Amino acid sequence: MSARPAQRVEMVPVDRITVLNPRVRNPKVFKEIVDSIAKVGLKRPITVTRRVEAGGPFYDLVCGQGRLEAFRELGETEIPALVVNADMEDCLVASLVENCARRHHRSIDLLQDIAGMRKRGHTTADIARQTGLSGEFVGGVLRLLEKGEQRLVQSVEAGQMPISVAIEIAEADEPGIQLALQHAYENNLLRGRKLLAAKRLVEQRKRRGKHVRSWRTDGAAVSSASLLNAYQEETDRKRLLVRRAEVTRSRLTFVTEALGKLLADRAMMEILENEGLRDMPEELRDRLSGMEARAS
Structure with a gap:
């Protein structure tokens, strides 16, 4: 300047x-x-x-x-x-x-600002030099921007995902996305909470799209229709979580009851002992013992 x-x-x-x-x-x-x-x-x-x-x-x-x-x-x-x-x-x-x-x-501001500089005719190297950001980061953001990947840009800027992983996800189909997450885990790029956050982002991107919707982008008041849609979307999400929890609980109940009946069968216990399978996880043993106590 x-x-x-x-x-x-x-x-x-x-x-x-x-x-x-x-x-x-x-x-x-x-x-x-x-x-x-x-x-x-x-x-x-x-x-x-x-x-x-x-x-x-x-x-x-x-x-x-x-x-x-x-x-x-x-x-x-x-x-x-x-x-x-x-x-x-x-x-x-x-x-x-x-x-x-x-x-x-805000990461959405970062996207808009880098996009604005590109529209003004500045090169990736020029943007990197003037902003103090790395050329790799700016180039990656621009590639994500060309594909409309606002959610991925937000995740990268927040430090939840490396730019290389975000680009790989943006350019992959559904099976490729899961493979990208697996490679990121194996290469120690996404572990623990970051991996869980990346999986949630991928799910949100699949259900809600690539763009991040803002409550107030132009200073206008939030309409009743938008509030109703947001409430309905959140309600549907909670109902889905409840259904998944109920299915998981039913499966666990079935498994524990089946194991309890099998372990109560003397012939089955003899088979397990002959095969050297006398041990089981402590938590499972305690749960089965509790079921037997309640049954008696």
């Missing part, structure tokens, strides 16, 4: 600043910003560039959307700002870079 920082901070009218790359803010995080500014003031000025227009001056925001919106929320009419010399292209790139480099950004 070819911007030259100003030598001093200027007081700029907030109603004359345009946000070129607006983001949807987390309400909790935004409230913390507002409270902090209300208590201790603005610690760091925003950055803007002056736009020549009739009736001006007007300004385009380079970075500091959260601080700007906090000032508006507090009813302030002016905000301290560094005014730099930059064209609209440079301002947009700087805004995208700031969002990509933000330490605690």
Whole structure:
């Protein structure tokens, strides 16, 4: 970016600043910003560039959307700002870079920002250099983006899945996906909770699609129809879990009762002893013993 920082901070009218790359803010995080500014003031000025227009001056925001919106929320009419010399292209790139480099950004924002830079004509290497992300990561995100794999991007950005595994899943059919998960487990790429999370994601991707639906993507109120659909979807999911649990319980009951009857048969016990099969897992033995005690 070819911007030259100003030598001093200027007081700029907030109603004359345009946000070129607006983001949807987390309400909790935004409230913390507002409270902090209300208590201790603005610690760091925003950055803007002056736009020549009739009736001006007007300004385009380079970075500091959260601080700007906090000032508006507090009813302030002016905000301290560094005014730099930059064209609209440079301002947009700087805004995208700031969002990509933000330490605690949402993964869906990361997808939008990298996509925005690609649409502006930047190469993978250029995006990696400007954001501080690795070329492999940026290239992987772009490949997932081309396939509309928002869920996989979210999982990768959250550290739940390596980018290589996500790409393999995105390019595989159903049997190939299971094989990809198996290979990831064997290569120690997915173990324990991460493996379980990956399996849940694959199931959600199969049932709900590749895209992540947001409750409020444009600031509009949630409709009653969307709430009803979400409730119905969650109800169906819970009913499915209950049915699976009931089937599993019935099978376990059948197995334990069958084993109990077999072990009560003296001829069967003699066969097991002759085959050297006298031991059984301690938990199973205790459960069978409890069933015998209740039966008597």
